[in-house]
Every structure is written in C-alpha cells, then in structure tokens.
Amino acid sequence: MEPHEFKLNEEGIKAVLPPLEAEIMEHMWKVKVATAGQVYEYMKEKHPDIRRSTVSILMNRLCERGLLKRRVERGRGGMRYIYSITTTREEFEVRVVQSILDALMENFREATYAYLSKIKK
Amino acid sequence: MLYALIPLEVILILYALGRSGLTLILGVSFTLVVLYLWSSRHRFGDGLMPLERREFPWLYDGIAKLAERAGIGMPKVYLLDDYIPNAYSFGNTIVLSLGLFEVLDRDEILAVAAHELGHIKNGDTILFPLITYGRYLFAVTTLTLLLLGSNIVKFLALLLYIGYEVERSSFMKGREFKADETALRLLRVPLSLRKALEELKYYEDLRETVKVSGVPSIEPSIERERKFTFIPETHPTYEERIWRITYEMNQLANRNLQ
Incomplete structure (x- = not known):
C-alpha cells in the first residue's frame, strides 16, 4: 500500500489511514491473524456501538489496500474468512x-x- | 396480466410477419429453452462450495428443519466465496455467501436461508428464470417489429414491451414479499428476519455512504457496480421489506392471541 495522503495533525499511522482502519491495523499487527468476528470483539471494547458490518467492510477495505489478505478456512468450526497481515x-x-x-x-x-x-x- | 402479455406479443408478431414471425418465435423459443435447460443443470457462478454437515452442523440441521416445516425436501446448499453478504436460490439450490457469516448471527443467517427456501417452496426458482427468458423473447421480437413492422405495429410492440417490463417488476417484487411471508411462518424466531434485513441494509448504506458521521473517514471503494437503467426495479427496497415484515409479524401475533 502506497499512502496517497499524509495528515499532519494525526499521530502514528492515523496520519496515513482513516482512524478505525488504523485501529484495526494496530490490532492486526499485534495478533497477526484473526477473523472479522475476533476483531469485532476487540473493537467493541473501545467502540461499544460499532457493528459487525463496519468491521467487515473496513477489514475488506484493508485487503484492497494490500495491508491485509483474506483466505477461506474450512474446519469443524465451519467455513470462514481468516485475515492476516501482509x-x-x-x-x-x-x-x-x-x-x-x-x-x-x-x-x-x-x-x-x-x-x-x-x-x- | 404478465402471462397474458406473452400470447399477445405472439399474436402481434404472427399478424405482422406471418410465417417469418412463426419461424422467429420458434427459433428464439428453442434457443431460450436450450439455454434454460443448460443453465438449470449447471452451477451458477464460481467459488461455490457444497455445505458439509460436519463443517456446519447448526446450519445444515437448521436448513433441514426449515425445509421440513416448509414441506419440501432438503435443498442443495452451497457457500459462495464472496465477502459481500448475499444469498440467492435457483432450482432446488440455495447459495449463501461467506460474507453473511461475518455480519449476521446464526438465527439471522437461518432467516436469510428461510427466505430463499420460501422462493423454492413458492416455485419462484422455476418462475423467475422463465420470466427472465420471456424478457429476452420480448426484446428480440420487439426489436424485429420495430425494424420491420408498420407504424401501428411498432406502437403496439413498444406498448407491450413496456407493459411486460412494468408487470415483471411488480410480479417479482410481489414474490419477494411472499418469500418473506413464507420465511416468517417457517422461522422459530421470526424477528430474526427483520434483524437480518436491518443489518444488511446498514451494510449497504455504509458501503454507499462516502462519509458517515458515526464512523468517520469511511469511504468504501467496494461499491457495487451501478447500473444505468430505465427498467423498473424487480427487488423491493430493504425499507419496504422491513415494513411489510413488521406488519406481517403483528398480524401473526394478533392471530396467536385470538
């Protein structure tokens, strides 16, 4: 991902990413691999009103930016998308x-x- | 009304083109029947994975119970590798995208499956393709009549085509509502259908909104392709469906109280 915009008044990666996407990336760099549901549970602690849809859209947007990648995992727990850092x-x-x-x-x-x-x- | 328009079109083309018209109708109909048979025997779309009970017992058993309540056999269920929440049905098959599992809970996913089962039970999965193929037939014959017909024939052909489009839209919207009504009667928790639609509406709105005050700086670039069309919508809006579901639920509750 090549940043196209740098916000001088923002701290850290929020200078180049929108705030919620930056928070998700900070978390993903810590855990490296997660489902959207797991990230939703983490984000909910800080943002009680956040919805699953918001997290799913943002994580897929981060995939489009090339910061995350998505794969399908099949197993006894069902089929789901697993996101990991690139x-x-x-x-x-x-x-x-x-x-x-x-x-x-x-x-x-x-x-x-x-x-x-x-x-x- | 929709069914009456096709014979009218056939009569018009026979009147205007005589034997050539008959050949045209037979040719187009034959092509469409072959296309219908071919498409009904083939999977729709790439990335479809059959639902395995050992992987998703709650989903498999849930759909099996809904099918039993609906009085139909267990449909084939496929999961689609697509992060955008979506569901559709054809023949005796239901397709659920993996995106649904990211934004909805189990009851809500079963509610979406119940809506698709409603389409199968009500015969829409057979009717919808026929109506769509009828549209292709109309398009070819109308174009031919516009090129070869007299002024009055051109006028009537255009009128019939517009009539078909308007009726098709209204018919298909009606069937969507009917599938929702069927789903409400099948579901153990009817409210979950409304909740599912509310969440899907929120998802769509969020994708389409450039900046939302509650979620700053969200500018989703994953919007669906916007189709430029003068043809009326065949799907009711989420608002219309939520309103109708709420009304139906109240009716059901009143009936249960009596």
Missing part, C-alpha cells in the same frame, strides 16, 4: 517514509536536501 508495522512505516520523501524530493528537491542536511547536524 507486512509488518516496521515495513509499513519504512514504505510511508519512502513515499513521502520521494514526493518531497520530486517537488521540493533543494529545500528537502537542505532540511535533511540540517537535521543531520
């Missing part, structure tokens, strides 16, 4: 920084160089 948090952060710096270098090359060299000092 990238670690660290890899994701590296990609975010790379994308932003690439965009800055392309649009404000001199200023970006100047500022980065100042930071080094």
Whole structure:
C-alpha cells in the first residue's frame, strides 16, 4: 500500500489511514491473524456501538489496500474468512517514509536536501 | 396480466410477419429453452462450495428443519466465496455467501436461508428464470417489429414491451414479499428476519455512504457496480421489506392471541 495522503495533525499511522482502519491495523499487527468476528470483539471494547458490518467492510477495505489478505478456512468450526497481515508495522512505516520523501524530493528537491542536511547536524 | 402479455406479443408478431414471425418465435423459443435447460443443470457462478454437515452442523440441521416445516425436501446448499453478504436460490439450490457469516448471527443467517427456501417452496426458482427468458423473447421480437413492422405495429410492440417490463417488476417484487411471508411462518424466531434485513441494509448504506458521521473517514471503494437503467426495479427496497415484515409479524401475533 502506497499512502496517497499524509495528515499532519494525526499521530502514528492515523496520519496515513482513516482512524478505525488504523485501529484495526494496530490490532492486526499485534495478533497477526484473526477473523472479522475476533476483531469485532476487540473493537467493541473501545467502540461499544460499532457493528459487525463496519468491521467487515473496513477489514475488506484493508485487503484492497494490500495491508491485509483474506483466505477461506474450512474446519469443524465451519467455513470462514481468516485475515492476516501482509507486512509488518516496521515495513509499513519504512514504505510511508519512502513515499513521502520521494514526493518531497520530486517537488521540493533543494529545500528537502537542505532540511535533511540540517537535521543531520 | 404478465402471462397474458406473452400470447399477445405472439399474436402481434404472427399478424405482422406471418410465417417469418412463426419461424422467429420458434427459433428464439428453442434457443431460450436450450439455454434454460443448460443453465438449470449447471452451477451458477464460481467459488461455490457444497455445505458439509460436519463443517456446519447448526446450519445444515437448521436448513433441514426449515425445509421440513416448509414441506419440501432438503435443498442443495452451497457457500459462495464472496465477502459481500448475499444469498440467492435457483432450482432446488440455495447459495449463501461467506460474507453473511461475518455480519449476521446464526438465527439471522437461518432467516436469510428461510427466505430463499420460501422462493423454492413458492416455485419462484422455476418462475423467475422463465420470466427472465420471456424478457429476452420480448426484446428480440420487439426489436424485429420495430425494424420491420408498420407504424401501428411498432406502437403496439413498444406498448407491450413496456407493459411486460412494468408487470415483471411488480410480479417479482410481489414474490419477494411472499418469500418473506413464507420465511416468517417457517422461522422459530421470526424477528430474526427483520434483524437480518436491518443489518444488511446498514451494510449497504455504509458501503454507499462516502462519509458517515458515526464512523468517520469511511469511504468504501467496494461499491457495487451501478447500473444505468430505465427498467423498473424487480427487488423491493430493504425499507419496504422491513415494513411489510413488521406488519406481517403483528398480524401473526394478533392471530396467536385470538
């Protein structure tokens, strides 16, 4: 997933992801693999009014963004979708920084160089 | 009314085109019958997995009980690998998408299955394809009459086609309500059908809404393809169905009290 937007007033990955999607990703990076039902139970603690539909839509949206992947699991407990992470948090952060710096270098090359060299000092 | 329109169309094409009209009707009908037979013997769609009792005993047994109550045999049940909640039926088969299992509870999923069983019990799974094929027949014959017919024939052909579309829409909507009514009588917890529809409506609304105040920054990009059409809807809205279900439930409750 390449971020297309960076919100300067948001903290952490909420700067590049909508708030609820960011919360789901934070949780998924911890557990790595989960069903939408399990994520719903986790999200419900913080957001008592959240509905299963919201979590399902957001998790599938994260699949479309390439941050999660989905597979069907068959077993005695029935058939269900299992979601897993496609990238670690660290890899994701590296990609975010790379994308932003690439965009800055392309649009404000001199200023970006100047500022980065100042930071080094 | 719907059934009367097809013979009228046949009479019109025979009047306008004579023997060629008869050949056209026989040709199109034969093609549609072959298409119907072929499609009824083949699975609809990819990603269908047969429901195994050992994997989903509650679902299998639940559907078996509903079928028994409906007085029909156990239908074939398939699960569809699709994250969008959806269900449909054809012949003696019910298809439930895996997306349903993410957004509905067990009673609600059985309620959706009961609605599909309602379609099977009421004969809709045979009627719907026939009506759809009738539409294809109408499309071909109307087009032919518009190209070859006199002005009065063109006018009548167009009138019959519009009549068929309006009647088809109203007929199919009526059958959806009837399937809901059947489901309400089959279900142990009739309220679960209303709850299922409310949740599915919420899901659809959420997908279609760019920004919802309760859930900030949700901009689902997974909206269904919007069809540009002047043809009337064949499915009632969720609101219409919920309203009718509530009314039916009240009627059932009143009858039980008497």
